Amino acid sequence: MPKWLLPTLSEILALNDPTWMVQFESPSAQETKTEPIGQHRSGRVALQRVRAEREWSGAIAALNILLQHVVPTDGAIDSELATRGFILSGPLPVISHPALVCNFSTWSLTANPLHVAAWLPLQLLPADETVATNADVAPSAKPTTSALPLLPGDPLAAEQFCLVLTPQFSLVLVLGEALTGDPAFMFSFMPDVVLQAWNAIRPRILLMNSDQIDQLDALAEQFAPVTPDYTTVMQFSRLMLAHLPEPLEELRSEKNEGQHVTSKQKSVRHRQDLTARALMDTSPYHAALSSSNPTSPDIELLQALAHEIRTPLTTIRTLTRSLLKRTDLPPDALKRIGIIDRECSEQIDRFGLIFRAVELQTSPACHDKMALTRTSLVQVFQQSIPRWQQQASQRQLTLDVVLPLHMPTVVSDPTILDQALTSLIERFTRRLPGGSHLQVDVMLAGDQLKVQLQSGSDATFAARQHRPLLRSLGQLLMFQPETGTLSLNLAVTKSLFQALGGKLIVRDRPQQGEVMTVFLPLEMSSIDVLDV
Structure with a gap:
């Protein structure tokens, strides 16, 4: 199959943001060395897919809450500033709140644009007859979601993504594949990464929707990617963790769709325990530890540390590296930001080494790998x-x-x-x-x-x-x-x-x-x- 010249959003995030670079060999790759091909790989890939979809759901919920802070949700529409941002997603829209739909220019890219209309949020008729009907709403307050087709066979159609441009922050989310080919969820607030994502999407729109490109270019120029306030990134991370779906609910959803996490010969209880352990943490180090003794107090402690220490440090490092690329900061500020970046990197590497050492200690077979x-x-x-x-x-x-x-x-x-x-x-x-x-x-x-x-x-x-x-x-x-x-x-x-x-x-x-x-x-x- 010929390789597309335009990169997918997963490739852009994985190659440009060091947060998502794979530091250790994936467990699925290790299994192929010691186990028969396909024996447990399908189960692990399914677990990784469930975990990535769980993170995507939490991120979309967090995004909707952040956008509600950008625009008031009390029903009042600001006619002077009807468009407060630009949202481009695929294959379906990701926002549903009426105030958000009315105030943001939302577009969706899909291989089946005719099917998107069935997924668009519907406005309920008012219960009170005294309230104005939809026909009385100002044109600027009506939903602006539009569907744009993708070229058949475009690998971007296989990803779920969202590109958000607002005066306060810019963000790109993608549910796709890591560099190893495993299912993964990634996001970035870095302006240059967001800009690269738009530059990868724009030629696709130009190829299939040339009559819309001027309007989209104007929106992209009006809401050019900006460096967010650090509190915005921290708030998004907290909201995402708070809105993660329950692991067992995700497992039942996978089962209802016919996508079994493990082989049918395994008991339901064992399958639930395996999934819960795999979904408790999203760091690559924890994935390597999933096969170790789950009752070890050290392992439980390291799981907590991965959540409480490495996640905020990674967020801080992402912000500092975006600030280091700016040319309008004084040298003293850049020097101190560099110190922060170095300290974060040292601690992230230190905890990564701890996890690697614990893996070797608890799994003697890993010495040979x-x-x-x-x-x-x-x-x-x-x-x-x-x-x-x-x-x-x-x-x-x-x-x-x-x-x-x-x-x-x-x-x-x-x-x-x-x-x-x-x-x-x-x-x-x-x-x-x-x-x-x-x-x-x-x-x-x-x-x-x-x-x-x-x-x-x-x-x-x-x-x-x-x-x-x-x-x-x-x-x-x-x-x-x-x-x-x-x-x-x-x-x-x-x-x-x-x-x-x-x-x-x-x-x-x-x-x-x-x-x-x-x-x-x-x-x-x-x-x-x-x-x-």
Whole structure:
């Protein structure tokens, strides 16, 4: 099948907004490596579809509430400003409140435009005879929904989407597919992403509805994408979570439509439990944990953290990255926004690493699924050392990294290795008092690369006195009450490096204090070069 030149909205959001980039291999992809083809994939895809549709329903409900804040809903129509925004959706309209329909220019794109009229919201006749009938309503107050056809075979017709342009905010929603081909719901408030979405839709309209393009261009120009206030994005996220349909209701709906979530041989109770666990959280990390022990208190805690911490941090990071692209902000403001963006990214990556490590700890079979490849440490250290030094300076510490003259390549996972080393250095620096020095020595040790972390001798005694109190949370996590920091315990951290192909050794020496050493296997070609 030939590929369309125009991208779908799912592709635009997945490629332009880092929030929706897939960080780990999807569970469905992992299953195909260890299970017969098709054994459980259809069930998992169905669960992902139910979850995505559930998020879409919550987002549409949240959007309707946000739009009601833009226009009054007491029945009064402002004749001077009849059009308060531009809404383009497909394949059906997404707003139904009479005041919203009357005040927004709403359009729908569908492969079957003749069928849309049956779905348009109807105005009920007034119960009181003294109230004016529909014929008495001003023309500007009548619904403005219009249906536009799509070219047959257009992949956009397979997506549910909504493009919203208002003076207060701009938003694009899409229920389609992620880059992995799995069902997914995505949204973005970023003006450049919204503009790209409009630029992908406009040629389609021009091709099939050239007589309407001037009117739509005027609306798109009048309500050009704008950067929203951060409270708008936060409010949308809260409303979306508050209006998510109940998981079991969605499951029954899927069953009524003949789309079974799991095989018929499984009991209804097991199917409901599996669906409820899959729908409790929308983060990609939680999907990877769905096969782990559901009764583990650590897993339950991490599920709560994914909802309460990662979601608002992702929203904040999306806003900061849109602000960093602006050219009208003073340098000091951009510098502080950059700090916020960096802090959010660090915490998002840290919790992502925690979930990955817990997955490896609770599912031993996942050790074999870790994609270990030839990894260039030159690039890893070039990207990481400035970040490590900045983290150390924020705690009034100094950090030096000593690298060998010829940096070999190792066998590992570059992304997770970077996050794991960063987490290890963060763990080490949190145990040092202000003014301490951290030395990171990278050297060859036979057919392995040795990365050793130790503090300066002058700070050894102070470090022993400064060691913070750590409390164990279950079998996987540690909690530091002084700072509120949550981290993996030592056993899980060692298991993580073992899954990366290496080994972590921690020793407490009288003169040097705590010393952490990581051994990573060298790639065979590197060994040959070094021997020469």
